[in-house]
Amino acid sequence: MTQTTRRTLIAGSALALPFIRTAQAQQTLEWVAGSLGGGWYTMAAGLATLIQEENPQIRIRVVPGGGLANATRINNGQSQIGFGIDAFAANAAKGEEPYTAVHDKLRSLGTGYSPTDHYLLRRADGGPEDMRGILTQRGLKIGTPQRSSTDEMTMQRILRFLGTSPEAIRSGGGRYLNGSYADISAAFIDGQVDYVYVALARPAAILTEIAQGRRTGRLVGFPDDIRNHLISTYAYTQADLPAGTYPALQPDAIKVTAMDTVILVNESVPAPIVEAITKTLINAKGPRMAAIHASMAAFDPATAWRYPGVPLAPGAAAAFRAAGVMPAA
Structure with missing residues (x-):
């Protein structure tokens, strides 16, 4: 290998490093929603587009699911984020009927996203x-x-x-x-x-x-x-x-x-990613949410974080505090 070739390869590698770091920093999440043709699927697709537009480091793939099974799927890490129902998510977290095991890896981004x-x-x-x-x-x-x-x-x-x-x-x-x-x-x-x-x-x-x-x-x-x-x-x-x-x-x-609808996330999702997603949702309150689905006009960050059924994800708590709707720790 000539000295000129060696210098060229080193320079090429150096130029490639920012791309490699960017690719590694990108987080791909699977969002489990509801049945095809249902409101949840429409909402998840709309939110995924909104989140990705404002956070280029986050990629989201929406898949069909169901309110009963989503909590287990997220707890097991098959999907990293998704929709759940407030009462059923609380049952899952405690391992109560209809669930047979405690879902201890569930965290939430609050509730009130869609009555x-x-x-x-x-x-x-x-x-x-x-x-x-x-x-x-x-x-x-x-x-x-x-x-x-x-x-x-x-x-x-x-x-x-x-x-x-x-x-x-x-x-x-x-x-x-x-x-x-x-x-x-x-x-x-x-x-x-x-x-x-x-x-x-x-x-x-x-x-x-x-x-x-x-x-x-x-x-x-x-x-x-x-x-x-x-x-x-x-x-x-x-x-x-x-x-x-x-x-x-x-x-x-x-x-x-x-x-009511709660957004659930597996505890393994990095806090900065959860914070970025939650911040986007908070900022979209009102017409932007309603444009995705009329029911999402009900979302109110001031009360969303108060949901007691599943522990609030640390990243979500940081976003709610930064928005001034949740007291400091």
């Missing part, structure tokens, strides 16, 4: 009109998301309270269909099921789609005893659906059960 309503939609052309009558009738044909979802777990909790179950529905000649939101929407429109149970942020795309379809439906209010059972036993909350929220499906105001 989620629970909906029972019935056929409009006959059959019982109240929730108890619908869910206890013989030959019930109902569609609900897959078993990894909080929608389906809540459906099972309601059925158990009413003295029935998916197995009892099937053995009684009915149908208990699990599938994606697109699957169960199509099943309702085609008459394969007469009822749909889902939990989604407003406006729920599946309800908007059904409202525009050829088969009409009506949303059903939650009786007080079922709402109170879910609140006292499982830490759900309650909400009111104002008249005309879904005009074709619900002319009058109704009472529903509700939950």
Whole structure:
């Protein structure tokens, strides 16, 4: 090797070093969201774009998931960040039903990112009109998301309270269909099921789609005893659906059960990365969040950090303190 060649290689290596350091500094995260076609997937995709635009060192890959399974996936490090449901995330952190082990690697970026309503939609052309009558009738044909979802777990909790179950529905000649939101929407429109149970942020795309379809439906209010059972036993909350929220499906105001969205992260994600993500979310409060999904207009950093169900990630705490909404340690 000549001295000139050696100098050239050394110079080339020196020029490459900044690129190497930049590549090594870039953090790629997998964000587990909800089912394809659901609100969570849309929100995660929008947030990923926002975060990456403001933080070039962070890359995010969004994958489908479910509110029940996401906490375990994140705790195990399969995904590093993602959405969860406040009450279920708290269950996971403690190892309480429906989880069988303590999820001790979960940390949070707070809650309030997207309030989620629970909906029972019935056929409009006959059959019982109240929730108890619908869910206890013989030959019930109902569609609900897959078993990894909080929608389906809540459906099972309601059925158990009413003295029935998916197995009892099937053995009684009915149908208990699990599938994606697109699957169960199509099943309702085609008459394969007469009822749909889902939990989604407003406006729920599946309800908007059904409202525009050829088969009409009506949303059903939650009786007080079922709402109170879910609140006292499982830490759900309650909400009111104002008249005309879904005009074709619900002319009058109704009472529903509700939950809220928490962002979960594995404790191994570096604090500076978590702080950068949380800072971006805080700065996006208001119109920028609402532009991704209308339900995200509810996000309020002043209260988001107060969620007690999962320990706040140190990087998130630093961002909330820097924003002046959380007291100093």
